[in-house]
Amino acid sequence: MSDSPLPVDLSSPLRRRLLRAALLAPAVGALATLPGCSVPVQVEGTFLQPWRSHLDWTMADWQRSVGLAQRLGCKQLVLQWTGIHGAPEGDWQLTDAGLRMLFTAAGEAGITVRVGLPFEQSWWQAIGGDDAALQAFFASSLARAQQWLAQAPWARLQAFGGWYLPYEIEQYHWADPARVQWLGQWLHGLHQAAQARGGDCAISTYFSRLQTSGRLETVWASLLDQVPLRPMVQDGVGVAGAGNVQQLKPLLAMLKQRGVAFDAIVELFRELPGENHDGTQFKGETADAARIERQLAWARDSGAEHVLVYALDPWLSQDTPQAKALRRQWGL
Template sequence: MPVLAQKPLQSPADAAAPRFGATFFQPLCDQDKWPVERWGAMLDDLAAVGVKELVIQWSSFDGIPLYGEPTKKSPRAVPLLDKILPLAQERGMTVKLGLAHDSAWWKKVDRPAQVVEVYLKRLEQDCLRVARELNARFKSYSCVTGWYLPQELDDMNWNGPRRAMVIEHLRSLRAGLKEIDPGREAGVSGFLNGFIPPDAFREFLRDMMAGTGIEQFYLQDGVGVRKLSLEDLPAYMASAASAAKEAGGVLRPVVEIFTQTHGEPVDNQPFKAEPANIARVEKQLALAGRYASAGIVAFSLPEYGLPSDDPLSTAFYAGYREYLRKQR
């Protein structure tokens, strides 16, 4: 996240032509096989369409560090961040470093409350350990401007008594991150199933941000996974923007640039998605632009919207470049 008061990625004057100033990126172990030229090309393609910020969704995946060389303590470590950060720094991009991701998050939070409470404490310790290691390894990189907490919040699991539980988890984690580096802000993301009305979501988000000290909330629009329609979304975005402002934080709208093709609730197969039609994404951008005082984030250009062997991704990139050209 930005260091203290960073200039917004998108100013109000840009509201008529909303665009992506940032994108998520999900690092995977097998990307260690990529040559450095491929990483450079990815960042250059992002820069060519005005992306200045990379939100790396996690730096540790199921206990595997995606930084540093293998050691006896971490024999499966993969030095992905060691390759990405120097290239981002050279290009003047900023980076938010995600912490420890547990792919079983959704299963583990759907257990008895006392079990979940123990799990959240263990997860907090894992995230702080990763943050300390990242801080020690990359402290000299000025491009690293904040932390991202990979555990996503939703409007079903954290209602009732569990709300206080997750707020306490995030409060304690945020306090620990400030001890590691008080100058870096932190952000967390969430999405909606339409399970609670916008006013109730506003109350939850305000209480979460005010009670934890987390400065940025990334609200996924849910269009790609068909959780919310473009008609339902404005009321929730407005509530989120209001809640973040009341809590002294910032809302970061996240536009899903994909369309889910498999996985719950579409079918029982593993999750799969494909790049969305640019015409739909233009509508999402127009909506997100109303609430994007700190810029709009894509989910995610490296996976679904850059030139590649996938003709749909290549077509999306071409369509987005044409969209930007028409806005000039």
């Protein structure tokens, strides 16, 4: 077991998203109101990552975002989290009124909402820390999640599509079998609390480029022995490049061999070069359509039950030349 801190995995897609470098261009509000037409790309689902600014969203804002997903054929929206605990600027959560507007807009569009639990900002520090810090994190975060779920009414709504655990599992921080065992116990506790409210639990996973003796398929084999999660496999192309999908073959083979249902996530962005390499100044832009089409082809051939993109809003909706080019390519 580890007694010294581990380095943060700067390749983590969620870490990049948390930082969302200052910032994305404004979304194009008129997209959802354009006349209906057939589009050359069908997307089964998308993510929506809320921030404090979403606290001010009106029904029209939620309808705009959901309407774009509907036009591309989405049947599922993953709300990445409902708030953040331990954010530098203080804890925050979407209001019940805001979430109900999202559910109303999604229900009108025939889209289900997979609800993300509040995200614990100290996750990154905990998984890179020593064993005592990790176990303390698991205990405190599980207690808060259980309390939140006990009061969450969302599973009773018609558009509810399950729960999302807003973390990402890779192989670097989990090379130690003992730590994997603790991780599985924590996830089992979260799953039990969520299942008591109704619905399944999904969680994202990706291949880390950091050198380690850990193997992603080994980590997942152990976790699936402990808890019936639904993996959502990220292609990782946005930062790691197209070759990253090759690193996922052993995981996909293991999931297929076990008959585990999973989803594939296609990243719609690409990382731009920057002077700061510690992950705190991530800059990205919408990827070109040809690259995305290759990713979609991989996802369709992966054995995934559903193919989702990360994410229509903002990488398709924002008012940038790259996003405009992708909209033109997709007939929007």
